[in-house]
Amino acid sequence: MKTLEVDLGGRSYPIYIGSGILSQSELYGQHIKGSEVLVVTNETVAPLYLDAVLDQLKAYKTATVILPDGEQHKSLAVLNKIFDALLINKFGRRATLIALGGGVVGDMGGFAAACYQRGIPFIQIPTTLLAQVDSSVGGKTGVNHPLGKNMIGAFYQPQCVIADTDVLATLDDRQLSAGLAEVIKYGLIRDADFFVWLDYNLPALLARDKQTLAFAVERSCINKAQVVAEDETESGVRATLNLGHTFGHAIETGMGYGEYLHGEAVAIGTCQAADLSRHKGWITDDDVEKIIAIFKKARLPVVPPDSLSVEQFLQFMSVDKKNVDGDIRLILLKAIGEASLPVGVDQNLLRLTLETYKG
Amino acid sequence: MKTLEVDLGGRSYPIYIGSGILSQSELYGQHIKGSEVLVVTNETVAPLYLDAVLDQLKAYKTATVILPDGEQHKSLAVLNKIFDALLINKFGRRATLIALGGGVVGDMGGFAAACYQRGIPFIQIPTTLLAQVDSSVGGKTGVNHPLGKNMIGAFYQPQCVIADTDVLATLDDRQLSAGLAEVIKYGLIRDADFFVWLDYNLPALLARDKQTLAFAVERSCINKAQVVAEDETESGVRATLNLGHTFGHAIETGMGYGEYLHGEAVAIGTCQAADLSRHKGWITDDDVEKIIAIFKKARLPVVPPDSLSVEQFLQFMSVDKKNVDGDIRLILLKAIGEASLPVGVDQNLLRLTLETYKG
Numbered sequence: 001m002k003t004l005e006v007d008l009g010g011r012s013y014p015i016y017i018g019s020g021i022l023s024q025s026e027l028y029g030q031h032i033k034g035s036e037v038l039v040v041t042n043e044t045v046a047p048l049y050l051d052a053v054l055d056q057l058k059a060y061k062t063a064t065v066i067l068p069d070g071e072q073h074k075s076l077a078v079l080n081k082i083f084d085a086l087l088i089n090k091f092g093r094r095a096t097l098i099a100l101g102g103g104v105v106g107d108m109g110g111f112a113a114a115c116y117q118r119g120i121p122f123i124q125i126p127t128t129l130l131a132q133v134d135s136s137v138g139g140k141t142g143v144n145h146p147l148g149k150n151m152i153g154a155f156y157q158p159q160c161v162i163a164d165t166d167v168l169a170t171l172d173d174r175q176l177s178a179g180l181a182e183v184i185k186y187g188l189i190r191d192a193d194f195f196v197w198l199d200y201n202l203p204a205l206l207a208r209d210k211q212t213l214a215f216a217v218e219r220s221c222i223n224k225a226q227v228v229a230e231d232e233t234e235s236g237v238r239a240t241l242n243l244g245h246t247f248g249h250a251i252e253t254g255m256g257y258g259e260y261l262h263g264e265a266v267a268i269g270t271c272q273a274a275d276l277s278r279h280k281g282w283i284t285d286d287d288v289e290k291i292i293a294i295f296k297k298a299r300l301p302v303v304p305p306d307s308l309s310v311e312q313f314l315q316f317m318s319v320d321k322k323n324v325d326g327d328i329r330l331i332l333l334k335a336i337g338e339a340s341l342p343v344g345v346d347q348n349l350l351r352l353t354l355e356t357y358k359g
Numbered sequence: 360m361k362t363l364e365v366d367l368g369g370r371s372y373p374i375y376i377g378s379g380i381l382s383q384s385e386l387y388g389q390h391i392k393g394s395e396v397l398v399v400t401n402e403t404v405a406p407l408y409l410d411a412v413l414d415q416l417k418a419y420k421t422a423t424v425i426l427p428d429g430e431q432h433k434s435l436a437v438l439n440k441i442f443d444a445l446l447i448n449k450f451g452r453r454a455t456l457i458a459l460g461g462g463v464v465g466d467m468g469g470f471a472a473a474c475y476q477r478g479i480p481f482i483q484i485p486t487t488l489l490a491q492v493d494s495s496v497g498g499k500t501g502v503n504h505p506l507g508k509n510m511i512g513a514f515y516q517p518q519c520v521i522a523d524t525d526v527l528a529t530l531d532d533r534q535l536s537a538g539l540a541e542v543i544k545y546g547l548i549r550d551a552d553f554f555v556w557l558d559y560n561l562p563a564l565l566a567r568d569k570q571t572l573a574f575a576v577e578r579s580c581i582n583k584a585q586v587v588a589e590d591e592t593e594s595g596v597r598a599t600l601n602l603g604h605t606f607g608h609a610i611e612t613g614m615g616y617g618e619y620l621h622g623e624a625v626a627i628g629t630c631q632a633a634d635l636s637r638h639k640g641w642i643t644d645d646d647v648e649k650i651i652a653i654f655k656k657a658r659l660p661v662v663p664p665d666s667l668s669v670e671q672f673l674q675f676m677s678v679d680k681k682n683v684d685g686d687i688r689l690i691l692l693k694a695i696g697e698a699s700l701p702v703g704v705d706q707n708l709l710r711l712t713l714e715t716y717k718g
Contacts, residue, residue, distance in 0.1 A: 035684045076435055080504075087506035092682045115474075117680045118501065118512045118592075142477065145439075147446035153477045154513065233477075321476045323451045325394045 004221050006137065007229040008157060015137060015161040015221050017214065022049060022125060022164035025056035031123055031159040034094030037062045040082055040109040041100040042069040045127050048170055053100055053125065063089045067105060072258035074104045074144045076152065082112035096121045096159070102128035102175070103135035103262060107153070110141030114156035124161040128171060129179025129213075130263050132163040133186075133220035134241075138228040144257055148319040149249040155233050163221070165214045173206075173299070178263025180205060180298040183216050185270065186223040188291065189240045192337025194219055195294075202297045239322055240339040243331045244270030247304075250316035254308045260301075267300035275357040277332040279349045287336055292359065303359035310354040363580050365496065366588040367516060374496060374520040374580050376573065381408060381484060381523035384415035390482055390518040393453030396421045399441055399468040400459040401428040404486050407529055412459055412484065422448045426464065431617035433463045433503045435511065441471035455480045455518070461487035461534070462494035462621060466512070469500030473515035483520040487530060488538025488572075489622050491522040492545075492579035493600075497587040503616055507678040508608040514592050522580070524573045532565075532658070537622025539564060539657040542575050544629065545582040547650065548599045551696025553578055554653075561656045598681055599698040602690045603629030606663070609675035613667045619660075626659035634716040636692040638708045646695055651718065662718035669713040 001018030016027060037060045041050055046066050054062060065085040067078060086095065097120060099109025106124050113122035126136035142153015168176070180202070187195030197219075198205075204212040224241070231238040247269030251260055260268075274291045277283045295302050304313075314328075322329045322342040328350070329342035360377030375386060396419045400409055405425050413421060424444040426437060445454065456479060458468025465483050472481035485495035501512015527535070539561070546554030556578075557564075563571040583600070590597040606628030610619055619627075633650045636642045654661050663672075673687075681688045681701040687709070688701035 076439055080435055083504055083511055084506070087504055087510060087678060090678050090682075090685060092684060093680055094683060115501075115511045115513060117510060118499070118514050140477070142474075145442055145446055147443070151446060151476060152442055152474045154474060155477050319446060319449050321452055323449075324453060325451060326449060 002218055004218070004225055006157070006225045008232055011157045013158060013160050015163060015225065017163045017165065017218050017221065019166050019210070019214070020164060021162055022167065023052050023056060027160070027162055028056050028123070031121075032060065032096045033121065034092070034096065035061055036089070036091045036095035037098060038065065038082070038086055038089070038091060038095060039063070039098045039100055040065045040067065040105060040112070042067045042105050044069045045101045045105070049100060049127060049167065053098065063091070067108065070258040071104055071144070071252065071262065072256065074108055074257065076143055079108055079112055079143050082108065083116060086116050093117045093120055096123060098123045098125060100125045100127065102126065102131045106131050106136050107141050107150070108143060110139070110156055110158065111143060111153050114141055114154040119156070121159050124158045126161065126163055127167045128175050129168055129217070130175070130182055132217050133179060134182040134224060136161045136163070137221055137224045139232070147253070149253050149257070151319070163217060165210065165217060168213055169208060174261060176206070176208070177299045178261040181263035181267040181270070181295065181300055183220050184294055184298065185241070185243055185266070186220050188270065188333060188336060189243050189331075189339035190227070190337065191219070191223055192335075194223075195336055199294055199297070202294070206299065236341065239342050240331050242322065243333070243339050244273045246317050246320050246322065246328070246330055247272040247313070249320065250313050251304060251308060254312050254316050255305055264301050267295045267298070268302060268304050271295060271302045271359065272304065272353055272357055273330060273332055276330070276345065276349060276353040277334075279352055280332060282332060282334050283336070287333070290336065304357070310351060313354050361577055363577070363584055365516070365584045367591055370516045372517060372519050374522060374584065376522045376524065376577050376580065378525050378569070378573070379523060380521055381526065382411050382415060386519070386521055387415050387482070391419065391455045392480060393451070393455065394420055395448070395450045395454035396457060397424065397441075397445055397448070397450060397454060398422070398457045398459055399424045399426065399464060399471070401426045401464050403428045404460045404464070408459060408486060408526065412457065422450070426467065429617040430463055430503070430611065430621065431615065433467055433616065435502055438467055438471055438502055441467065442475060445471075445475050452476045452479055455482060457482045457484060459484045459486065461485065461490045465490050465495050466500050466509070467502060469498070469515055469517065470502060470512050473500055473513040478515070480518050483517045485520065485522055486526045487534050488527055488576070489534070489541055491576050492538060493541040493583060495520045495522070496580055496583045498591070506612070508612050508616070510678070522576060524569065524576060527572055528567060533620065535565070535567070536658045537620040540622035540626040540629070540654065540659055542579050543653055543657065544600070544602055544625070545579050547629065547692060547695060548602050548690075548698035549586070549696065550578070550582055551694075553582075554695055558653055558656070561653070565658065595700065598701050599690050601681065602692070602698050603632045605676050605679050605681065605687070605689055606631040606672070608679065609672050610663060610667060613671050613675050614664055623660050626654045626657070627661055627663050630654060630661045630718065631663065631712055631716055632689060632691055635689070635704065635708060635712040638711055639691060641691060641693050642695070646692070649695065663716070669710060672713050
């Protein structure tokens with residue numbers, strides 16, 4: 001087992017990465033203070049891993065909430081089911097919430113923990129590649145609004161992250177590829193060596209080679225932890241983690257949450273951001289081709305949906321947390337391995353990408 | 360105008376108290392950073408003060424949300440109306456939210472500000488006595504759940520509090536008395552001199568003598584600011600502000616939110632807490648009589664509702680943020696002017712108060 005530290009002063013916490021660690025009860029014991037534990041999971045993950053987690057929690061009073069699976073359920077209404085369970089069980093401020101699942105479960109579980117009685121401790125047990133390499137680390141929690149993704153939430157750090165790499169074996173192919181989109185992102189924004197490594201190792205990752213996957217998770221978490229430690233609440237460099245996300249969020253919101261997986265939308269959005277970076281003269285045609293090629297190699301979509309018009313893209317992109325006083329600001333690439341901070345974009349260049357980029 | 364400071368390091372902020380200050384545009388200008396302002400108010404306050412506030416905001420892009428009035432609307436569902444307005448107007452992270460109203464508007468506006476895009480700045484303009492002396496200061500924000508009051512929320516501090524004492528002139532009598540319950544609380548928990556002053560000055564307060572009211576607001580805010588500065592997130596002394604609130608919350612939740620005003624429920628609950636403090640041998644019969652008498656003098660109810668059974672009280676009191684691992688813990692009085700920290704209570708003593716205390 002590897003242990004990485006997210007260095008946030010009084011809110012620092014460890015990320016445990018390893019094979020079979022979901023069943024190491026001492027990891028739980030170290031991070032649970034009170035006597036009450038609520039496990040939040042979903043209908044896909046529960047049959048696979050809920051019993052294994054509950055087996056480690058026999059010393060506590062436990063309860064379970066099983067949410068429906070999918071981004072379309074990441075809403076205030078479904079969040080309320082978690083509060084219902086906490087209150088029906090009369091759980092207090094010292095109760096611990098465990099989020100066992102992918103990004104949706106982690107974001108909602110974390111946000112419920114942030115808000116219940118104005119904050120209770122929580123633990124992330126990410127069960128998708130995307131959650132292990134990205135969403136479980138760094139304390140971004142929240143839910144979607146019909147008018148914008150992740151618009152309601154909190155920065156709220158977990159007590160620890162338990163990333164059991166064995167669970168990646170049960171992931172379906174589409175989910176595996178979606179997670180790779182965020183892995184590739186770290187290469188693009190700040191780790192050119194990792195990009196080269198990924199380009200070479202993608203076949204092994206898709207074949208679920210255990211050691212290769214474990215390395216990718218670890219390297220991704222190291223990158224994420226460094227960025228978050230530098231800028232917890234996204235006043236600067238943390239925004240670079242949003243490469244491709246403004247385009248991607250427009251696709252997710254515009255097509256209806258759940259139609260595209262988050263990682264799929266990010267893959268397309270990153271190709272669009274790369275195309276726009278080329279129009280700005282920051283990267284070369286060759287760079288853009290390399291970027292499109294690596295996402296294709298990861299079996300990810302690279303072409304925006306035909307049914308989403310340029311005007312719809314602009315509409316949904318105008319609601320984004322990076323925007324300032326109504327102006328769209330984007331993360332673009334200065335090179336493979338180097339992202340810009342949020343930059344205002346010339347509307348004509350943005351339209352050029354939205355109108356002409358087709359993969 | 361008086362300015363008090365809530366001393367919370369990087370989250371410190373001023374409380375402005377004075378006559379007519381709601382119309383001092385420079386107070387707004389000092390605390391609004393971006394170009395967008397959402398004013399959240401309710402249907403009772405809007406006709407009285409919304410225009411006066413909007414008049415000070417002509418330099419900004421403004422929008423308004425008018426919520427229904429009453430504790431029964433302090434819910435996740437109504438909170439969503441605030442998010443709707445922020446998103447329909449495409450307001451960004453630098454937008455400022457102004458909560459113009461009583462405790463319900465302040466708690467919901469503050470919580471919406473805490474969650475929108477994971478946190479935007481907000482300003483409190485309390486328009487009830489209760490909000491001026493208590494709920495607008497200290498950063499407790501949130502909404503109710505059918506199973507428990509204030510169970511979903513955040514600690515989130517405003518940029519400033521603008522307490523215009525002129526607005527107390529338009530308050531109805533019931534709201535004025537409800538505010539006095541929290542004013543009396545400060546005397547009981549930590550300010551014996553203030554208790555004596557209040558006992559003498561209650562007639563002037565009920566007659567809305569401006570200077571007397573202004574002094575009561577200021578002295579209350581000084582007490583509140585000191586307690587909050589010492590213990591922002593209620594790990595210790597801040598819990599003393601909850602004197603009478605566990606009984607009171609049971610009344611509010613049990614009778615249906617909105618049936619009793621918060622201050623009314625707190626008045627009854629404080630008398631119950633005083634009765635229980637007597638059973639513990641901490642205060643005298645004479646103390647209890649003085650406490651009941653001052654609430655009566657403030658035209659507040661002092662007798663719990665007949666229709667709420669002892670078992671219902673115990674049921675609702677078992678869901679409380681001060682409880683630990685399922686045990687009810689209460690703030691009690693050691694003297695007039697001195698509250699205890701949360702203490703576990705003997706079930707028999709608690710039942711004795713619930714069964715025998717009738718005012």
